[in-house]
Amino acid sequence: MTGQPIRNLFLTLGLSLAASCVSALAPNVNTDPTALKPGNYELDRNHAALLFKVGHLGFSKYVGRFERFDVSLDFDEGNPETAKIDAVVDMTSLDVANDPFANTLMGPNWFDANQFPETIFRSTGIEITGENTGVMTGDLTMHGVTQPVTMAVTFNGGGFDRLRGAYVIGISARSTVSRRAFGVSRFGILVSDKVELEIEAEFKKR
Numbered sequence: 001m002t003g004q005p006i007r008n009l010f011l012t013l014g015l016s017l018a019a020s021c022v023s024a025l026a027p028n029v030n031t032d033p034t035a036l037k038p039g040n041y042e043l044d045r046n047h048a049a050l051l052f053k054v055g056h057l058g059f060s061k062y063v064g065r066f067e068r069f070d071v072s073l074d075f076d077e078g079n080p081e082t083a084k085i086d087a088v089v090d091m092t093s094l095d096v097a098n099d100p101f102a103n104t105l106m107g108p109n110w111f112d113a114n115q116f117p118e119t120i121f122r123s124t125g126i127e128i129t130g131e132n133t134g135v136m137t138g139d140l141t142m143h144g145v146t147q148p149v150t151m152a153v154t155f156n157g158g159g160f161d162r163l164r165g166a167y168v169i170g171i172s173a174r175s176t177v178s179r180r181a182f183g184v185s186r187f188g189i190l191v192s193d194k195v196e197l198e199i200e201a202e203f204k205k206r
Helices: 004-025 099-105
Strands: 039-056 060-066 069-075 084-090 118-128 133-142 145-161 166-178 191-205
Touching (some): 069 191, 118 145
Antiparallel strands (some): 039 060, 039 069, 069 084, 084 118, 133 145, 145 166
């Protein structure tokens, strides 16, 4: 066997080996909350996203994100309703794919990030609503105002990740807040009062 057949054979073997390696690296994610390891977790900032969506003129939902935020998670699998989440968002890290407009939104007529550089969320409780879902309550401080908010939370599962060398869990969270309740009321007729928040996050066990 020479020439092209040999090259094809090596290519096939190489692809098979690569597939086996990738399969070996895939974590065994367990979605049973009682199997998740309790303790304190830190956010993997490389695998996290914080988005907001707000209605614009009735035509669409304007989408933005914050590039810098930190979240800590502490929970006991035997008492998931006692889970605690603390989050801090750097309001100067706003990204709307338009730098001049991002600066406008961070200005005094909107987020006023110079005076209020951080938004803080601290959970106060969680109600279990399903096998891996819950409703988390907490206090959100933004633009100098603190208001109670609720978040629908899904625990996506946990498992040991060989690539990161750590036990990892993932969550998704959704909430809707009133921007006027936090004193951000500019263009109240043109821009929706309701702001949708979406969070996707992976946490590494400390």
